[in-house]
Amino acid sequence: xxxxxxxxxxxxxxxxxxxxxxxxxxxxxxxxxxxxxxxxxxxxxxxxxxxxxxxxxxxxxxxxxxxxxxxxxxxxxxxxxxxxxxxxxxxxxxxxxxxxxxxxxxxxxxxxxxxxxxxxxxxxxxxxxxxxxxxxxxxxxxxxxxxxxxxxxxxxxxxxxxxxxxxxxxxxxxxxxxxxxxxxxxxxxxxxxxxxxxxxxxxxxxxxxxxxxxxxxxxxxxxxxxxxxxxxxxxxxxxxxxxxxxxxxxxxxxxxxxxxxxxxxxxxxxxxxxxxxxxxxxxxxxxxxxxxxxxxxxxxxxxxxxxxxxxxxxxxxxxxxxxxxxxxxxxxxxxxxxxxxxxxxxxxxxxxxxxxxxxxxxxxxxxxxxxxxxxxxxxxxxxxxxxxxxxxxxxxxxxxxxxxxxxxxxxxxxxxxxxxxxxxxxxxxxxxxxxxxxxxxxxxxxxxxxxxxxxxxxxxxxxxxxxxxxxxxxxxxxxxxxxxxxxxxxxxxxxxxxxxxxxxxxxxxxxxxxxxxxxxxxxxxxxxxxxxxxxxxxxxxxxxxxxxxxxxxxxxxxxxxxxxxxxxxxxxxxxxxxxxxxxxxxxxxxxxxxxxxxxxxxxxxxxxxxxxxxxxxxxxxxxxxxxxxxxxxxxxxxxxxxxxxxxxxxxxxxxxxxxxxxx
Amino acid sequence: xxxxxxxxxxxxxxxxxxxxxxxxxxxxxxxxxxxxxxxxxxxxxxxxxxxxxxxxxxxxxxxxxxxxxxxxxxxxxxxxxxxxxxxxxxxxxxxxxxxxxxxxxxxxxxxxxxxxxxxxxxxxxxxxxxxxxxxxxxxxxxxxxxxxxxxxxxxxxxxxxxxxxxxxxxxxxxxxxxxxxxxxxxxxxxxxxxxxxxxxxxxxxxxxxxxxxxxxxxxxxxxxxxxx
Numbered sequence: 062x063x064x065x066x067x068x069x070x071x072x073x074x075x076x077x078x079x080x081x082x083x084x085x086x087x088x089x090x091x092x093x094x095x096x097x098x099x100x101x102x103x104x105x106x107x108x109x110x111x112x113x114x115x116x117x118x119x120x121x122x123x124x125x126x127x128x129x130x131x132x133x134x135x136x137x138x139x140x141x142x143x144x145x146x147x148x149x150x151x152x153x154x155x156x157x158x159x160x161x162x163x164x165x166x167x168x169x170x171x172x173x174x175x176x177x178x179x180x181x182x183x184x185x186x187x188x189x190x191x192x193x194x195x196x197x198x199x200x201x202x203x204x205x206x207x208x209x210x211x212x213x214x215x216x217x218x219x220x221x222x223x224x225x226x227x228x229x230x231x232x233x234x235x236x237x238x239x240x241x242x243x244x245x246x247x248x249x250x251x252x253x254x255x256x257x258x259x260x261x262x263x264x265x266x267x268x269x270x271x272x273x274x275x276x277x278x279x280x281x282x283x284x285x286x287x288x289x290x291x292x293x294x295x296x297x298x299x300x301x302x303x304x305x306x307x308x309x310x311x312x313x314x315x316x317x318x319x320x321x322x323x324x325x326x327x328x329x330x331x332x333x334x335x336x337x338x339x340x341x342x343x344x345x346x347x348x349x350x351x352x353x354x355x356x357x358x359x360x361x362x363x364x365x366x367x368x369x370x371x372x373x374x375x376x377x378x379x380x381x382x383x384x385x386x387x388x389x390x391x392x393x394x395x396x397x398x399x400x401x402x403x404x405x406x407x408x409x410x411x412x413x414x415x416x417x418x419x420x421x422x423x424x425x426x427x428x429x430x431x432x433x434x435x436x437x438x439x440x441x442x443x444x445x446x447x448x449x450x451x452x453x454x455x456x457x458x459x460x461x462x463x464x465x466x467x468x469x470x471x472x473x474x475x476x477x478x479x480x481x482x483x484x485x486x487x488x489x490x491x492x493x494x495x496x497x498x499x500x501x502x503x504x505x506x507x508x509x510x511x512x513x514x515x516x517x518x519x520x521x522x523x524x525x526x527x528x529x530x531x532x533x534x535x536x537x538x539x540x541x542x543x544x545x546x547x548x549x550x551x552x553x554x555x556x557x558x559x560x561x562x563x564x565x566x567x568x569x570x571x572x573x574x575x576x577x578x579x580x581x582x583x584x585x586x587x588x589x590x591x592x593x594x595x596x597x598x599x600x601x602x603x604x605x606x607x608x609x610x611x612x613x614x615x616x617x618x619x620x621x622x623x624x625x626x627x628x629x630x631x632x633x634x635x636x637x638x639x640x641x642x643x644x645x646x647x648x649x650x651x652x653x654x655x656x657x658x659x660x661x662x663x664x665x666x667x668x669x670x671x672x673x674x675x676x677x678x679x680x681x682x683x684x685x686x687x688x689x690x691x692x693x694x695x696x697x698x699x700x701x702x703x704x705x706x707x708x709x710x711x712x713x714x715x716x717x718x719x720x721x722x723x724x
Numbered sequence: 725x726x727x728x729x730x731x732x733x734x735x736x737x738x739x740x741x742x743x744x745x746x747x748x749x750x751x752x753x754x755x756x757x758x759x760x761x762x763x764x765x766x767x768x769x770x771x772x773x774x775x776x777x778x779x780x781x782x783x784x785x786x787x788x789x790x791x792x793x794x795x796x797x798x799x800x801x802x803x804x805x806x807x808x809x810x811x812x813x814x815x816x817x818x819x820x821x822x823x824x825x826x827x828x829x830x831x832x833x834x835x836x837x838x839x840x841x842x843x844x845x846x847x848x849x850x851x852x853x854x855x856x857x858x859x860x861x862x863x864x865x866x867x868x869x870x871x872x873x874x875x876x877x878x879x880x881x882x883x884x885x886x887x888x889x890x891x892x893x894x895x896x897x898x899x900x901x902x903x904x905x906x907x908x909x910x911x912x913x914x915x916x917x918x919x920x921x922x923x924x925x926x927x928x929x930x931x932x933x934x935x936x937x938x939x940x941x942x943x944x945x946x947x948x949x950x951x952x
Contacts (some may be wrong), residue, residue, distance in 0.1 A: 140833050142775060147831040165950045174948065181946040228825055230780055256859070258824040342936060350944050390936045391762050409945040421946055423938035469825060 062366055072357050076131050084333045085127060088566055095678055119193055120300070122567060126304040130329035132533055136398070145712050149638040150400035151470045155255075158226050159400040159467040162219075166427055167404055169213050169375045177209060181406060181421060182352045190348050197348075200359070200380040204570070212430035216509045219465060220252075223475060224504075226467065227254035251482030252504045257469055259480050262487065269534065270641045271312040279314030280526040295319040304329055309532030311338035314526045321442050327532050328455040330582055331446050340447045343385040346423070350388075354422040358383040361428055375440035379433050381449050392424035393456045401466040426462075431509075434516035435461050438524050456528075460537055464512050467667065472537045478504060481541035482622060492552050507544040514540060566631075573630045576637060589678050593645040596671035599664045600652040604712065618645075639682070639690075640697040649702025655709065738769050738870040745853075753930050758864055760851040769849045771812075771843035772873035780863040781853040782822035786813035786834065792844040809850055812839050822857035843873075 080086045097107060115121045120247045139148055174181055185193060221708040231254075258266065272278065277291060291313075298310045299322045307327035315323050325332070346353075360379055386392075388582045396403055403425025405418040435455050443449045463472050470476065485503055496503050509519050512517050514537070515527055530539050548555070576582035597615065605611040619641070626640045653668055675698075683691045743761040749756060758781075768791045787809040813834050819827035849870070855863040938944065 142833070143831055146831075147777075151827075151830045152825060153829055164951055165912050167951060171948050181949065182944050184943075184945060228828075230828075231825075231859055233859070256822040256824045258826040339936065346936075346938070350939075388938065390938050404949050405947040406949045408940045408943045409947070417940055418950060419938060419940050419944060419946070421949060423936075488828075 063583060075135070075138060076128055077691075079131055080124065081128065082125055084331065084335050085123060089115075089124070092118065100366070111581075122301075122303055126302075126326075126329055129304050135229075139214055149397070149402075150468055152228075154229055155226070155467050155469055156161060156400055156612050157473075158222065160402075162222050162467065163402060163404070166213055170353070170404075170427070173210075173213075179356075180214050181352055182350055185349060185351050189351075193348055193351075197381065198377065200377050200384070212361060213357065213427055214366070215430040216512045219474075219512065220505070220508045222467070223254040223478060223508075224254070226475070228256070231256065248665055251479065252502055253475065254483055255469075255475060255479070257471075257479055259471075259476060259483060260538065265538070268536070269539065269542070272530070276313055279316060279529070279649050292316060292319070295323060298323060299326065305556075308533050308535065311529045314529045317442075317522070317525070320525065320529070322533065323446075324442065324452060325448075328452060328458045328459070329482065330451045330455050332451055336451055339445050340385060340450055343388045344381075346388040347384045347638070352387060352422055353693065354428065355384055357428050358387065358433070361430060362433045365431050365517065366433040368435065369434075372434075372437035372440065375437055378440055378444075378446060378449070379437050382436060382453065383428075383433060385446075385450060386453070387422045387424055387426070388419070389424045389454070392426060392458065393420060394397060395462055396425060397460055399466050399470075400468045401462075410584045429465060429533075431513050431517065434513050435618065437530075438516055438521050441521055456532075459535075460531060461514065463537060464514065474512065477537060477541045478508065480538065481507050481511065484541060484545045488545065489549055489552060490698060492555060495556060503548060507541075507548070510544050510547075511540045521668070523707065569631060570627055573627055573636045574638060582637070585678055585681070586642065589642040589674060590638060590645075592667075592671040592674055593642040593649065595651045596653075596668050597645050600649045600656065603656065604652075618648075639678075639694055643675075643694045643697035644701035644704070646671060647698035647703075648705040649701075650698075651702045651705035736871050738771070738872050739767075740764050740849075740868075740870060742868065743905055754858075756855045756858075758853045758855075760865065760868075761848040762851070762852065762868060762870070764847060764848070764870075768845045769870070770873040771846055771849075771870050773833055773835045773871040774813075774849070775831065775871070776868040777866045778818050778828060778830050778832055779866050780828040780860040780862075781855055781865055782817065782819045782820070782857065783814070783815050783817045783854040784818055785811065785852040785854075786866070787850040787852065788812045788841075788843055788846045789848045789850070791847050810841055812841055812843055812849070814840055815854075820853060823859055828860075917929065925935060 080089075093114065094110055096102075096118075097110070102110060112121075115124070146156060150159065170181070173179075277283075277288060279288075279291065282288070283291075295315055296319070298306050298321065304326055307323050310323060311327055324330075362376055362380050362383065366372040366379050372379070393403060403420045404422075404427065406421040408417065435457065436449070439449055439452060439456075443452070460472075461468060464474050464477075466473070467475060481505055482493075493503060509605060514531070515524055519527065527539070527543065531537060570716055576586070594615075601615070602611050605614065622641045622644055623638070626638055629634055629640065649668070650672065679691060679694050682694065740762050741764075743763075745760045748757045748759065749755055770787070774786065789807070789809055816834075816838070818830065818832060825853070851865060853864055877881045
């Protein structure tokens with residue numbers, strides 16, 4: 062272990078370097094220099110006067126803020142012989158799993174590039190740069206076709222990786238006596254298989270003690286109106302300008318009017334002129350180079366933030382900031398604290414030269430489905446893109462990066478998911494077991510909430526109150542606590558939903574018949590059903606002598622067909638009624654082909670229209686749906702055709718028997 | 725046999741041999757305790773630091789054996805000092821919870837601050853590893869390395885910096901004809917700027933990073949990502 066004094070010495074040195082490299086360092090030096098250059102200052106008194114001057118002029122608070130932020134975000138310097146990979150992630154199997162996951166992402170991107178024939182990065186021509194500059198303000202409405210670009214991965218894919226992860230050295234088997242059966246001591250009921258050390262409920266109670274009902278809570282205790290006392294305290298906090306005070310204030314939430322100032326203070330965001338210059342530089346990089354990642358971001362914004370009822374108005378702003386974000390190399394620093402590694406690539410000039418690799422994208426972060434939701438809610442607080450960018454940068458490098466990389470860190474997604482499962486099992490065992498038995502595992506619902514930090518799932522006002530607490534407590538551990546609380550709050554509904562099985566199956570049948578509300582599918586399939594019934598009427602009616610016989614036969618067939626269709630859908634978890642009309646068309650086709658030609662032209666037209674529509678609908682689903690759907694349609698048609706064959710034969714045999722009897 | 729190969733300079737690492745871990749069973753069952761012995765080929769060493777990779781050991785105790793000072797044979801009342809194991813590092817927790825992964829594969833370093841005795845004239849080390857949880861298929865410690873006290877790797881310390889103000893005050897007191905403080909601060913400022921420029925020139929990569937450049941020789945045209 063590093064000796065305490067050595068460790069402190071290294072820490073102090075690191076902090077001094079940070080201050081000296083920052084804008085604050087230069088401004089501070091200039092201010093001190095100006096003060097000392099005053100004629101009455103004696104050289105002998107400099108050492109004594111500098112601290113006094115710093116305290117009186119308020120500089121000491123700014124320095125204290127930087128020191129506090131450094132201590133909050135950095136781990137103490139490690140011993141020089143510590144292997145660097147263990148600093149990123151000590152558990153080797155988690156490191157390897159992260160590496161495999163990253164390789165999978167890289168392969169997916171390379172395949173996308175090869176299939177679509179798009180370069181990963183290229184320099185724009187002067188003309189293209191000019192065009193791009195013009196449409197910068199309307200980025201979201203650019204006419205670029207994004208139809209064939211899909212997100213590299215979605216939370217569901219990442220969850221599969223998390224749930225498949227297990228320690229090679231772990232065994233649930235405790236006793237191995239030959240005369241005793243295997244007993245699982247800690248049977249893993251949750252989806253997360255890795256056992257990590259988590260905070261107990263009591264420790265969480267102590268950590269989040271300021272969330273207790275004894276304290277005033279913004280968003281909960283002010284339904285009748287804002288609390289003036291709390292507002293006054295907020296003003297005082299901003300005036301004081303001290304980061305720890307702002308963090309403490311946020312533990313109980315803040316009002317929207319003060320959120321901007323308090324967040325800036327609590328996150329230590331400095332919107333100096335230098336940061337504006339830096340943002341412009343990033344913007345210039347966006348204009349200069351075109352990246353594949355740009356399309357991924359654009360597509361993600363269109364699908365998520367731009368498609369959200371609250372955030373769609375900020376679509377342009379979100380796209381602009383995310384494009385600048387992808388060019389920011391300062392994000393590479395955070396990879397020292399995470400198991401993730403940035404992807405590398407060879408530039409065209411240095412193909413295959415390992416010494417000349419570049420990071421791709423420049424910030425090393427590949428976006429996933431819903432990434433823009435981390436940024437969109439903050440657009441309600443600031444409109445200046447530079448401030449927004451700086452706050453997003455602070456939030457991402459402090460919290461959000463942990464939500465999409467495999468890690469054994471207490472705030473990593475693995476720990477958060479396990480915390481959720483453990484807490485729900487502990488406090489709502491019946492609910493947990495019930496949902497698990499229903500095949501609707503709680504984590505499957507809560508995972509996207511946690512991975513998106515509830516962005517897109519809570520109303521913006523509530524979401525920002527939650528993020529207040531994340532900043533205030535400097536931890537993401539509140540996310541699983543909230544997820545458990547949501548389940549506990551909806552406990553009765555969730556328990557009832559399963560208990561009332563009739564209602565459950567009714568909902569399922571409704572979903573099958575209404576295509577989950579997809580209007581296009583409803584129109585196509587119910588149109589086809591109508592046509593197939595008409596076709597059926599014109600072809601099958603001629604066989605029957607009386608209308609009631611025909612009606613009885615038709616309704617019996619429809620009843621059987623719908624029964625079989627719903628049964629299959631419930632069994633294989635699919636939706637739709639296409640099997641019904643396919644079978645009816647197959648039946649009618651066999652009837653039409655083997656019957657004498659119908660002399661009525663209108664009948665002919667309807668039958669041919671039905672067969673034509675049948676071919677069109679099948680071709681449509683062949684293009685849009687999986688091949689399995691088309692195979693099912695063809696099988697249903699063939700079954701209908703064969704059913705008619707059997708029916709006709711039995712019909713003929715019955716007629717012959719009747720004729721024989723009459724003779 | 726255990727050979728010490730590391731990325732650190734080899735001369736700082738003590739050459740040692742490792743005996744394969746011995747499990748202490750209770751009847752037919754595993755007791756959750758293993759003993760690993762390390763000797764230094766008969767040499768006596770002064771140990772400054774010990775490092776290893778934990779492999780799911782929950783608690784560790786390190787003991788050492790000193791060189792025998794007397795040539796007389798040991799008696800039951802007075803055993804030879806060479807046969808007595810002294811505690812070097814008392815029982816230390818390596819995993820926060822023995823049933824959980826955390827700390828199971830950490831890289832651990834024990835320095836003088838964690839050692840309860842001065843590890844001088846050491847002829848052998850004994851690592852007593854304990855894992856009370858039955859959930860782990862195997863446990864132990866890997867890649868044990870001992871560093872001699874003389875060559876102990878130090879955290880880079882900053883050299884003792886002279887206080888420029890004190891120097892200035894001293895010279896100001898001794899030399900009455902010194903120019904005024906304004907001039908001195910001006911000179912100091914120039915000197916500081918010069919040193920800043922020099923240090924910036926010496927660390928081009930840092931400068932490039934600070935500037936946010938991501939292209940290589942003004943080229944960032946990429947077709948495929950590298951897998952390694």
